[in-house]
Amino acid sequence: MTATSTTQFRVRYSETDQMGTFYNAHALVWFECGRTDLMRSLGLPYAEVERRGVLLPLTEAHVEFLGRARYDDLLTVKTTATSEGRARVRFSHEILHADGRPVARGWTIHAFTDAAGKAIRPPEWMAKLMSTHA
Amino acid sequence: MTATSTTQFRVRYSETDQMGTFYNAHALVWFECGRTDLMRSLGLPYAEVERRGVLLPLTEAHVEFLGRARYDDLLTVKTTATSEGRARVRFSHEILHADGRPVARGWTIHAFTDAAGKAIRPPEWMAKLMSTHA
Amino acid sequence: MTATSTTQFRVRYSETDQMGTFYNAHALVWFECGRTDLMRSLGLPYAEVERRGVLLPLTEAHVEFLGRARYDDLLTVKTTATSEGRARVRFSHEILHADGRPVARGWTIHAFTDAAGKAIRPPEWMAKLMSTHA
């Protein structure tokens, strides 16, 4: 069983660069928007996760750039979560135009740490959520 | 007596937009670079200020955009600090091309707060620094 | 007669800083989101304005920071356009929490230029739109 969410957003002017498409690093920001929405749809907003003292910093990120997207284009990010071993979680992301043309895809891997950045085992409530959905 | 610092930097590709100049919000980021360098030159890096539990959040910002600047242009930000009443500090900023052509100028006003965001009086060591230099 | 639009958005993790609120420059980005939505609601998306060879670069920006906003907070930006003399346009912006608590307010003034950055008079279709709505 896998959890997936779909989020729509428009390319901001601030996200364009002089090539006339979006600046590459913003793909990682859009991935983050997808993760945020997926966590909320699972009933555990990431803001709440951090309030419980658990952080999910990235340990790895990968992006493939598949097509241009311009200012004000309406894009969709599809996000899926899967377990990555016993102590990590992988979010897979796909960014598409409204007509399905691909813009970017990729994934991020996240560790679990306490507020000081020390690695921890996924808390039970998180592990349960993951095993149910991912 | 006034404290002033001068910092050089190049326009990053990430800071351009599809107009071919820098995206407007980055002027505020460059102002921040100027503040950081000014504080360090006064012997009190802002990172140290925060370690002492004092934050200087912005309460107001103003920018005039005076000229274009392109990717990889070498710019200078000149920053000056002055007291703004008894409980605030004003940083004035000027951004110039290497040949003196103006890019932007403006100012930011900062309150003093504790780590929780509660307004505080400027600590004595800060007030002393301000009265000596600003 | 005045044109106004209202846009909702959530604070992205990328927009936070180590103070735990949003980084100041993002207020200008959120202002831009408001302008984009206002222009679209007037039937003249800014992307279309640029396709017609007209740019509206900022000449001035002002922001007052009125309250904190945290990651994932749901905010609203209200945007109003008014003429600023015969050759400029002013957008006024107000950013609020869902319960009405203020986050920031401010304004931006924009010139009209051609694609090369040369100042032009507002084109007739733009002037007509402005006189009808702003």
Place this chain on the structure above:
Amino acid sequence: MTATSTTQFRVRYSETDQMGTFYNAHALVWFECGRTDLMRSLGLPYAEVERRGVLLPLTEAHVEFLGRARYDDLLTVKTTATSEGRARVRFSHEILHADGRPVARGWTIHAFTDAAGKAIRPPEWMAKLMSTHA
């Protein structure tokens, strides 16, 4: 024979997030700073490459996050360029603290396109530069 450059920079406040370290997407921005400096050190600033009508958009990016870095930390990005087949170039990046502790490493792959985004063969002057140095 391989071209390598080393660039120093400080973490900006704008690049922090509420975890207290840098926001992940900025690693890609710092990689870009490394590429810019490497191209300049090779005698062919990327701004000049674009003036000749050649763009090097990213087709792929990979980042491993190896350690935290805080506001105002002095970091180094080391960048190396190598050919990636006949029509692409790979930049490899390593970001380190002043004392050598790793912050991030990764790579980006770039295609050659014309100003409209159409794939082209690397121009001869670019191929020559690459074969000499990379």
